Amino acid sequence: MSRPELVVHRDGDLLAAATAARLVTALVDAQAARGSASLVLTGGRTGIAVLEHLRAIPARDAVDWTRVDLYWGDERFLPAGHPERNETQAREALLDHVPVPASRVHVMEPSDGRFGDDPEAAAEAYAAVLAAAEGDGAVPSFDVCLLGVGEEGHVASIFPESPAVAERERPVVAVRDCPKPPPTRVSLTLPAIRAAREVWLMTTGAAKAAAVASGVAGEDESRLPAAGARGLHRTLWLLDSAAAAKVPDAHTPPSA
Numbered sequence: 001m002s003r004p005e006l007v008v009h010r011d012g013d014l015l016a017a018a019t020a021a022r023l024v025t026a027l028v029d030a031q032a033a034r035g036s037a038s039l040v041l042t043g044g045r046t047g048i049a050v051l052e053h054l055r056a057i058p059a060r061d062a063v064d065w066t067r068v069d070l071y072w073g074d075e076r077f078l079p080a081g082h083p084e085r086n087e088t089q090a091r092e093a094l095l096d097h098v099p100v101p102a103s104r105v106h107v108m109e110p111s112d113g114r115f116g117d118d119p120e121a122a123a124e125a126y127a128a129v130l131a132a133a134e135g136d137g138a139v140p141s142f143d144v145c146l147l148g149v150g151e152e153g154h155v156a157s158i159f160p161e162s163p164a165v166a167e168r169e170r171p172v173v174a175v176r177d178c179p180k181p182p183p184t185r186v187s188l189t190l191p192a193i194r195a196a197r198e199v200w201l202m203t204t205g206a207a208k209a210a211a212v213a214s215g216v217a218g219e220d221e222s223r224l225p226a227a228g229a230r231g232l233h234r235t236l237w238l239l240d241s242a243a244a245a246k247v248p249d250a251h252t253p254p255s256a
């Protein structure tokens with residue numbers, strides 16, 4: 001597994017713009033190397049801001065969107081089309097604006113979907129989607145897994161000291177009683193995230209600085225799940241200066 005690397009941008013807007021540009025390159029490179037690319041999306045303000053920037057830049061057309069598979073790191077277990085679903089927000093920010101085929105958009109089931117109000121069944125179904133995509137393994141080697149980071153160090157819907165953070169076998173679990181609303185969610189687990197070639201943790205603001213410093217320093221993942229989110233080849237912490245403020249020796253750009 002890779003060691004954390006830090007990239008610090010002056011502010012949140014630049015971070016989102018630079019990460020969108022980085023994503024274009026990563027997807028184009030993956031398509032050149034393997035024919036198609038796979039990307040795990042995240043919910044949260046930073047993750048959605050990156051998709052909005054991606055929609056706005058001409059370089060987005062360098063990606064062959066017909067050969068991108070999209071997955072989610074977690075989903076808020078709500079009815080289809082609910083404005084708080086990560087899927088709904090990602091569609092509005094980017095997916096409705098690029099020619100990605102519906103068959104390559106691998107959503108987690110909503111709470112009024114095939115399994116009704118049963119997040120465990122939705123989690124199992126998503127594990128089956130991942131297994132089918134991989135062929136012989138349980139989880140695809142995603143090219144990039146995007147993750148936001150919570151103030152207490154959660155990633156996806158893996159919260160500190162929760163059953164999800166302790167999960168070692170299943171790639172996808174239902175999460176109940178989440179401290180961040182809505183309380184019921186479906187989430188990839190750390191072993192599934194660690195199947196990604198590259199994991200990009202993206203966050204901004206002083207409220208995240210303590211979690212970032214502990215995550216980069218390699219805190220115990222049960223106390224700080226972000227510390228356990230590592231890519232096979234690369235683990236990137238993409239930050240603004242405020243979020244990086246407590247990391248010793250971070251190379252922070254001068255303010256404007």
Ligand SMILES: O=C(O)[C@H](O)[C@@H](O)[C@H](O)[C@H](O)COP(=O)(O)O
Pocket residue numbers: 042043044045046047074075076086147148149150154155156157180203
């Ligand atoms: O669905 C969600 O809420 C998430 O996927 C969650 O893990 C999010 O990424 C973080 O809480 C950071 O969110 P912000 O970027 O809004 O701080």
